[in-house]
Amino acid sequence: MRLEALPGYHRALTFGGDARPGSALLFGDNLRSLEALERQAAAQGVPAPLSACYTDPPYNTGEQWELPSGVVAYDDSWTDDAEFYAFLRPRLAAVHRLLSPSASVYVHIDVRISPYIRVMLDEIFGGGCFRNQITRIKCNPKNFSRRAYGSVTDVICFYSRTPAAPGPDPMYWGDARAAWSPGELDRLYPKTDADGRRYATTPLHAKGRTLNGPTGEAWRGLMPPEGKHWRRPPADLEELDQAGRIEWSSTGNPREIIYADESAGRRLQDLWTFKDPGVKRSRYPTQKPLEMLEMLVRQSSPEGGLVLDPFAGSGSTLVAAERNGRAWIGCDQGHPSLAASLGALASDERAAFSLWLPDTEMLAGPAPFDVRVEDGMLILPAGADESLTLVAGVDLSTSRADALHRHGGHWHLTADQSAPARVLLVREDGVRTIASVTPRTSS
Ligand SMILES: C[S@@+](CC[C@H](N)C(=O)[O-])C[C@H]1O[C@@H](n2cnc3c(N)ncnc32)[C@H](O)[C@@H]1O
Structure with a gap:
């Protein structure tokens, strides 16, 4: 499905050319995004366009998840359990409506709330669509003083859109294998x-x-x-x-x-070991491992299929889909998530997607940080490099993603970029601005 319009949203940016314009990052509350997507998909005659969905929503932890700098990535506190479940249910139901008959969904959740989510998914999808409850080993054994066993696993509920029945199974199923130990x-x-x-x-x-x-x-x-x-x-x-x-x-x-x-390796069972990347290798708290997401994408969507992550966070599912030749749609309402996803996707030179913002949201405001442009160079204030997670060379007029080159603390226009480039700068808290860089004058 090619996203031509989205009610209540505008296409703020097309990144990396028009090669695979099916991919889209939708900023804002995902219920609104999913409902807009449903209306648009129906209008384009493809009411259920998705091949697969991976979703890792908030878990009702009561915590504020922060970046190492202290910027709050997202707040997972709720008045009570009822409020949390009332939040999640319509979103999972919207995902269900968008899945094609051969599609499946992976709902990643912690062990504490997984029984309730299983009941919710049985209600929405039907018990016959349940395929697996996967236990994932997420970290190494912990040393702790709590009077309980160490908690090293979480849960992924795997459901298909169409129930498994005798005869040919309509669910798409690849042939992912794990290497022999x-x-x-x-x-x-x-x-x-x-x-x-x-x-x-x-x-x-x-x-x-x-x-x-x-x-x-x-x-x-x-x-x-x-x-x-x-x-x-x-x-x-x-x-x-x-x-x-x-x-x-x-x-x-x-x-x-x-x-x-x-030999292709071992067929995968319902016990997985894909450890979380850890703070040093993450760009976002609660970031899930890319290898796991790449495996899911290959196993549950055909090449050229469309993969959704409605709680995109770091954008890792989107990167996994991109790397494996699938189109994708990612939603998130957090500015830090937008910065992390743009940063991750911008560093993949083949990435091609559009960014859709709610009509109330601007792509960029006036420079909130002191950026100077001098003789073809973008000069950032000392220390800004750490907080600017994305300084992508995005030429907003020609959609070129590689207009800038990093050299030391400066960013230069590439030698073959003769026209001025408009560059989107995104700070890790999601604050954005656009700078115009003109080619260096040779004297
Ligand atoms: C557990 S994190 C997802 C992490 C992600 N799987 C990764 O690998 O980085 C949950 C995400 O849901 C987002 N979120 C929470 N409520 C949302 C809503 N109503 N609409 C869109 N995104 C939401 C948060 O901003 C957060 O990024």
Whole structure:
């Protein structure tokens, strides 16, 4: 779906050209954004455009989540539980309405409230759409004094839009695998060939006699054992042997060679280990691991599909979708989230998306920080570099994302940028301004 308009919003910025304009960052309260999206999708004749959704809402923790600088990223305090659940329910229901019949949703939540969310999701989606409750190991064991066991997991509720039923399952399902651990490799592929490749062998016959057909016939004078048949016709067995893929035992028993490096890995179970990135590697509190989000995106949406994250935070789901060739829609109402998402997406040079702001919100106000432009250089005040999480070279008139180059504490226009560039600067608290940089005059 190409987002052509959005009631109550304006397209404030198109970033990185028009290559995949389906991707959009919607700033503001997500109930309003999702309802606007629904109206627009219906108007464009695609009422349920989403391939998949990952959502990691507030968890009713009662905490204010802060950036290391002390800027409040978002406030997760509520008058009472009822207020929190009344907030979440219509948002999950709006997500449900936007999902296509082959779509699925991952709702990431903590262990304390996950039972209530399961009930809510059963009500909205129907119990038949429940697929898994995934337990995620989120951190290393903790040292603590509380009288309880260490809490190292959280929960992801996985539901499909259409119930699983006998017959073909409409839900999109990829083939994501996890790499074998060294222990698993030793157990499953115990042998090593002359080139150092790990392998295992499997029998070339299987249960059941073939009465009339090549898999019941002799191969190289060998009949399949009593009550069994060859897994492949003798001509194919011959080819396999010529290719060096059969190991013959000392008693003349052939077995097929299966190499570990040709295996796709282990099928994923409902216990995952994807640890949170930690404060030093995060740009946002409660940021989830990119590898996990990339895996979800590949597993549950086709290439070119549309992935939603209605509580986008750091924008990691959007980056995961972008990296894997999916279009995306991200919503968040926090200015720090907008800064973090723009920062993350701007550093991906292939990212192409539009930023939609509510009609009441401006893209940029007058410079709240002291930025000087001198002879083709953007000069930031001392210390501003840490608080300016995005100083992207965004030419707002031509949508070029690479107009600026960083050098020391200064930003220069790239050599081939002959026209003035208008550059969007976003501070980590989300305060924004636009600076115009003109090419350096050579004297
Ligand atoms: C747990 S964080 C999401 C973190 C994210 N998954 C990540 O990896 O960075 C929840 C987010 O929901 C946002 N949020 C809370 N209420 C919202 C609302 N009504 N509309 C849009 N976003 C909201 C907050 O600003 C916050 O960024």
